[in-house]
Amino acid sequence: MAFRVVALIFSVILATLAIHILGQLTRKPRYIEEQVKFRKNWPGERVHDVVRHRPPNSFYRIRYTDAPHAVRSYPDAPQGYPAADLTLTVDARGYRNLTSFEQYDIVTVGDSFTEGSRVSDDEPWPVLLGKKLNRNVYNLGISGGRPDYYLNVFRAFGLDLRPKIAIFMIYEGNDFKGIRLKKGSTSPEQPLGKRIEEAIKYSPVVMGFKTAFIKYLGPINAGGPVPGVEILSWMPVEVPSGPDAKYYAFRPRRLTRLYWTECEFRQSFGWTSAAKVFKMIKDICDREGIRLVFAYAPSKPHVVMPLAKENISPEYLYAFASLKRRGLPMPKEFKKKLYDRLGSQENVLRE
Structure with missing residues (x-):
């Protein structure tokens, strides 16, 4: 009997692994990470950078629905904007650009704010900037980016475009989480446990079960009361009050990430590690004669909270932040x- 149970468990594990591997092989990845080599000095040792991009020469059609995450949790969630159909065009390098020139006046680097999250091809701010200034702008933004990626992709692709200006957009929401770098590299080594965690999280098997649970179990008691919902009675935030109001929702962690004094933030690992990368970016631009601009993107609560104080x-x-x-x-x-x-974070970066 024990042998049958063990054999059954072993068979289930093997079948799950087989499905996982098959799913990974047949699924087109949203992003690709690859290693590139860069020589810091000549002569000198090469450093190994990791760059992140989308599958080259790809095209996506996306329908975006304007609703906050976990919309059911909000007791009085208003109707959002109508659903929008978006296009996302990826060039031969794996970045969001509709043009292909050998040289660009401006190169922009950043995360989803720069790539253009939830907007169509003609709407990302680098595209609008190019039209405004009548300049060629190349967009090296990529969703999920962070300061070390910004440096790596700029060295790997941006310098070859011989820009006069480089604009690095720093997002307050998650660019100061902290980066642990190995000596001689600008790419952090991801711990084994973290790699296993992400492999499980994004496994086709796990995602398949998650989708099924949401689809078939989610509607159960969906209209019932949510305990403690009064904590969210002020969300989404209404700005301004009245018939012309717009609504903004964000998660508690977006708010608590702003709860630093300038002194605390200046001494934090998140800032000191990012500042080292910013200095490396500045040194490269100074050496190449490129004008460097850091553009600061405040997080949603940083912008909205003063308007609704x-x-x-x-x-x-207090109850919301305590979550x-x-x-x-x-x-x-508080x-x-x-x-x-x-x-606080913006003031420290300005210094």
Whole structure:
């Protein structure tokens, strides 16, 4: 009997692995990471950079629905904008560009804000900037990017385009998480546990089960009450109040990431590790005679919270932030400190 149970478990594991491998082989990846070599000095040792891009020469049609994540959790979620049909065109290098020239006046580097998340091909800000200035602009933005990727992709592709100006967009929301680099490399080595975690998370088997659960189990009691929903009664945030209002939703962690004093942030690993990469970018641009511009993209709560300050209860704000962070001061004190600290990260970068 025990042998049969063990054999059954072993068979299930083998079948699951086979499905996982088959799914990985047949699924077209959204992003590709590959290693490139770059010689820092001549003569000198080569460093191994990892660049991230989409499958080259790809084209996507996407329908975007304007609704917050976990929309059911919001007691009074308003109707969003109508669904929009978007196009996303990828060039031979794997980046979002409709043109192909040997030289560009401006190269832009960043994450999804630069690539153009949830907008069509003619709407990313690098495209609009090119039209505004009547300049050729090449977009090296890629969703999920971070400062070390910005440096790597600029060295691998940006320098060959001989730009006069390089614009690096830094996103406040997640560009200061921290980067641990091995000596002699600008690409962090991902721990084995993290690689296993991501392999499981994005496994076709796991994603298949997740989709099935959402589709078939999600509707059960979907109209029922949600415990503690009053914490979200002020979300999505209404700006301005009244008939012309627009609505903005964000997760608690987006808010708590702004709860730094300037001194705390300046000493944090997230800032010090990113600052090292920013200095490397500056050194390259100085050496190549490229004008460097850092464009700062504040997170959604950084922009929205000051506009809705008088309409947000300290108690609800405290309860919302406490979903992600413990040990906060009392509600009124927390609200005051939060608003005092909203610009800490931006101020440190400006220095």
